[in-house]
Amino acid sequence: MAADIRPKRPFRWHIAIFLAPAVLVYTAIMILPLAGTLQLSLFRNIEQHQVFVGLDNFRTLFGDPNWSVNFWNALRNNVWFFIIHMLVQNPIGVMLAALLSSPRLRFAAFYRTAIFVPTILSFVIVGFAWKLILSPLWGVAPHMMDLVGLKSLFTPWLGKEEYALTALSLISVWQFVGIPMMLIYAALLSIPEEVIEAAECDGITGLSQFWKIKLPLILPSIGIISILTFVGNFNAFDLIYTAQGALAGPNYSTDILGTFLYRAFFGFQLQVGDPNMGAAIATMMFLIILGGVCVYLFLVQTRLRRYQF
């Protein structure tokens, strides 16, 4: 008989109470707007009324060449934007962190600050400053290239279809290289002395010590940085908008999903905004980012080896 009597546990109110602030705030400013966007993308404005149209907006987005060409172009550009960041920003960030953590480096604190400063600058300042630096008329770039005899290599990068996107990606890299640097730097500092000393006892020093000991230990941090870069790049908008305008010229060559969404949602010049199509594009951006993050969480992160000290 005694087995039937289960001790009745009181409902643990404190869990709900402690969770409440975060859940409420997060729901109000993240989950509700997200649900609102998803809902908006299933409706269409017909004769001043919102009418439920199912997936018609997505059919238009992918089926109507007026939309699909722009969408794929924006996605392609966005992928290139991401590739440049992965190939340039993150390796440079790791390299800078490795240099900074070297005990023989002097003025490390100064370099650290100097490299991190652009990250906290406003996009508007960065976009405008680089537009001036690269200006063929009054920019310092053509002048400085002239000083070292490379004037012939200068072209108006931001105005050429084939270079504009790469140039903007590199500007963005310049701005954000401080973030991977800081994260990797912190990871490098957290490697215990004993591990390094053990490596030295085994005769592993210098570069091979970096490749064989430190790099495997900071891989989880690099993974986190990659996913942060991915999310940041596919949500990017500000830099392109400030440097190239909403039409992302020349000839849409710098159009990424963010600028495409902006034009569709808010409209531009004589184009009237279409919140429903805009929401459809926003939904696609959400799904792309969700997909990328899932791939990382389930395929990459589970295989990363963690070392406990």
Added chain:
Amino acid sequence: MTTKLLTALLLGTSILGSAGLAHAEDVTLNIESWRGDDLAIWKDKLIPAFEAKNPGIKVVFAPSAPTEYDAALGAKLAAGSAGDLITCRPFDKSLELYKKGNLADLSALPGMENFSPVAKSAWQTDDGKASFCVPMASVIHGFIYNKDAFDKLGIKVPTTRDEFFAALDKIKADGTYIPMAMGTKDLWEAATMGYQNIGPNYWKGEDGRAALIKGTQKLTDKDWVAPYEELAKWKPYLGDGFEAQTYPDSQNLFTLGRAAIYPAGSWEIGLFNTQAQFKMGAFPPPVEKAGDTCYISDHTDIGMGLNAASKHADAAKTFLSWVASPDFATIYANALPGFFSLNSSPVKMADPLAQEFVSWRGKCKSTIRSTYQILSRGTPNLENETWVESANVINGTDTPEAAAKKLQTGLDSWYKPAK
């Protein structure tokens, strides 16, 4: 004790205040506008001139920021708190307000007869039957040139295309000046100061524009491709790195005296007068042969309408009739050189450059930008596509034919002209 006293005082003032209001019989009209820049002109010149003639009506000019204007106005109209007079954006934005019943029909307003059909077209229903805003000002396209440079090189002001290109060649050969200050980075310069500037001469102004809306002409027709062919020829005369030259860059290049010709809109006059240290002149887009009829883009930009929910509709109509009068036109056009009155009666202006621009109305035929009425309602948006394609043509990434074909295909995808 003090709070009681304060309350009593506040109550007292509020009663006195309302008593004061009730006493005055003046009607106060509020103007909604995005032209915050014009605040001083309204306050110091226009409103006193009106109030002096119309005792009993007070006018308050209450502008909001240009980027917020449309949204703020929409919200105020919905809430019923919008001003009595509403400054009208051209074409679809105001048409939408009229259709929603926010703007009153002004077709019968005394003074409307002072405007030509082209001037009124920006604030009419598609069939032209109802007008809902009084046209206030337009901007004219043409070319502003550096007179000192022309004198130094011995160049006459070009009137035909051959003379125009001969002048450009001469400036380029001399090398002191960049022949033409224009960039393609901001895209709209190429479309607005390029295509819409020289285009009307090819498509014969209103005739071509109306035919395009009717569907009897297409953007791929010779008259519409030819301006692109001319634009493509501009490339060698633009400055180094024009692909990354922005609109302020072009303005600075010209006002610093480094460029000889500036494809312009008349709104530049005010700024150029204060910045340029040399003498300036202007000429209309050159025609093919001497003696050909010339056409200019005289683009309607700003108007004023009546809030249908206004409590003082009669006073507001008195004000609008005054806006339609030559009196208003004279004060406005002189205070803002480059924004020309659309009034049919000629307006005396003091600024020589503005005079030159407006004198073309006498010898050329006026039209408005081809893409603004009706044709930019769908996706892809013809105006925005014209920006991109005009820049492409100058950059050499698209041939004139390819650009025209893209524009027509985009337009065909949603625009079915009424047969």
